[in-house]
Amino acid sequence: MSLGPVMLDVQGLELLPEERERLRHPLVGGVILFSRNYQFPEQVEALVRDIHAQREPQLLVAVDHEGGRVQRFRDGFTALPPIRELGRIHDENPKRARRLAETSGWLMATELRAIGVDFSFAPVLDLDRGVSRVIGDRAFHSHPETVADLAHAYMVGMHQAGMAAVGKHFPGHGAVEADSHLALPVDGRKLVDIQAEDMVPFERMIHYGLEGIMPAHVVFSRVDSLPAGFSGTWLRKILREQLGFQGVIFSDDLSMEGAKVAGDVVARAKMALSAGCDMVLVCNDTAAADQVLTGLGTHDDPVSHLRLVRMHGRENPTRTQLAQDQSYRDAVRAVTGIA
Template identity: 35%
Template structure:
C-alpha cells in the first residue's frame, strides 16, 4: 500500500454496518483507514459495544471511533449502558450552562466506558425557524443563549476525555429543510454571517472544540454549492475569518443535501480540496463506498485536481484527535439526567390518570401521533407506553403517522370503542412531538378537542400548539428515556417536588 493510498484512506470515516469486525473493515484499517462512525445498527448490547470498540482499536495505532451521542432525541447508547439526559432544547429551557456542562460530562463519561473517542456533538444551530426539523436538537432561538450553552457542552464533554464536534456549520436554524432529504438554503450575506449568525461556532472555537462538522447548507449569497464543498465557506470563512485550525468533518456524504449536487466520489474530492479534513460517508456507506472514495482521491492527486499536501494536512489534523486525557474517576451518574428531566417538565391543569390514584394498576388508551422520523435520531421508539406498563397500567394503543391510511378514522374508531367499553371518563393520553410542524395532525387533534377534552396531552417536542383546553398537558421538551419517565411520574401522580425543585407547574 503506497503512501498516497494511505493518506486517502486516512480521511475516511465510513459506517461499520455490523455488530462485529468485518473482513473489509480489517483490510481497510490495515490500509490506513481513519476510523468509523458507529450507528445504532452497530450496537446490540453494552458489552458487545465495548468488545467491538476494543477490537477495532487493537487493529491499528490510531483508529478513531466516532458516534452521534447528543443526548435527548439523538442518542445511540441510552439503551445500551450509556446515560440518558434531556437534549439541547430542554437544557436551553433550563437556562443554566453549568447544568448543560454536567449533562455533557456524563455523556462523555459513558462514551469513555464504551470505548468511543469522538462525539459528533453538540448541535449548535440556532432554531430561529419554528419549522426547523432540528429544533429539538437546538439550545433555543436566542443566539447568545445558544453560544453560552455550546461552550458549556463542549467543555463538559472534552473534560471527560472525548473530542467534541460543533455542528452543523454554518447553521441549519434558519431553514426548514432536512439535509437528509434536500439542500437547506440560508440566504444571508457575508456580513450577516460574520456579524451574528456564526456566533455559536465562535463560542465553541473559543471553548477549544476539537472539531466542527460542516453541513450541506447552501449559503446563496456566498456560493452556489453546499458549504461541504465550498472553498469560500470552509477556507474563506471558517478557517480565515473564524480562525479554526481543528478538524473539519463533513456531514454524511450519502445525504440528499450533497448527493443531489455531487455523488460521493466527487463530493469526497471537492470537500477535501476546499478545506475539509475528515469525510463522514454515512450510515449506509461501507466497503464499496470506501473503495470509490479512495480511488477518487488518489486519482484527483494524480491528475492535479487535489494536492497531496492537502491530504497530508488533513491527516495531520486528524492525528490530534483521540488524545484527550481521561479523568481519574470512572463511571457515569444517571441521576444527573433524571434530575434535569424532572426539573424541565412543565405541567398544565390536571394530568394525573384518574384510574391511578396510587402506584399501580388502572387502564388507559394511548393515542400516539408519530412525527416524521428523523434519520439523525437513529431509532423511532419514544413515548410513555413502556414506563406506564412497567407501573402496571393496562394500555390500549393506537399509533398513526402522516402516511397511515385512514389515520383519523383509526383514532375515531378506537376512541369510540374504548369509551363505550370503559366509560366516557376513561383515561386517554395523547402523545405528540412538535405537532405544529405536521399539518396532518391538526384534524385529529381538533377531533380530540371536540370529543375528548378530558384527555391528557403529553408533548415531547418543541412547543408550538396550545393545549390548555385539555384536562391536562405535560411538556417534557424532548423524548429521551428520562423525559418519558418524568412524564410518567406526573401521569401516575407519584412525583412530588423537593423543596428546592425548579420544576414548573402551571394552573388554570
C-alpha cells in the same frame, strides 16, 4: 501509518473480515457507529476495542450522541434529554442552566469514553428558529449568545471527561426548512445577517478552544453556489482565515441528498477535501465507501494528520469505576431530572 481522510461505518455488532481489511486501507481514518452497532455496553466496548486494534495510530471512533432524538446508544446509557431543555431552563435561571449543561456534557462524554469511543459529534450550535424540521429541539436556543453560553459549558464538561468537541452545522442550519438528508436546502440571506446571528456561536466556541466543526449541506446562495461543506469560500476563507479556526473540519455524510449536487461520491469527497475538509464521512453505503477508497487517490496532508490525532479520547474511568463514583450517580440524577 497516519490517519487517513475518510470516516466509514460498519454493518453490525462485530467486525466482518472484509471490514477489517477495509479499515486497514491507508485512506481510512475513522469509524462512525450507529444504533445498529449497539446491543449492550459490553458488546459495543468490544467492537470499539477491535476497531482501535486494526491500526496504529488507532482509528478514530465517533458517534452522534446528542440526546433526545439523536442518541445512538440507549439501553445501559443515561437517556439524555434534548439540549433545548437546557435553553428553557436558561430562560428562567441562566446559572442553573450553565451548570446543567456542563454536567450534561460531562455525563454524555464520560459514558462514551468508558467504552472507548473517542468523540461524539456534539454540541449542535445551530439556532432554534422554529423553522428547521431536522434541527428543532436539537438546538440549545434561538438566541446566539445563549447558544454560545450553554455550548461552552457543555464543552467544558466534555473536556473534563477527556473528549474533544465537534460543533455543527457551520455556518448554521436553523434558518432553512428542508432536511439536508432528503433535499438540498437553500438559505438566501446575506452574509452580514448570517455573521450577526447564526455564526456567533461558532465564533465564540472557536475562541473557547473548539476542536472540530462540521459544515452544513446547505447552500447560502448569496455567498456561494455550493453547499458550505464543499465551499472554499466558507471553509478556507471564512472559517479558517477570518474566524481563525485551527481544528478539524469534518464533512457531513456524503451520502446525504444535500451532498449530491457535487457529483458522484468520489467527486464529492475530492471537492470536500479540496474545499478544506480534513475528513469526509461516507455512511450507510458500502459500495460508495469502496468507490471513494479506490478513486480518491493519494491524499497526504501533514497538517490534517496532526489535527486528527488530537481528536483521540483521553483516559477515562471504566464503566465499573463510574458505577462506584458518587459524582457520576449525582450527574445521572441531575440530567435525567432536566425534563
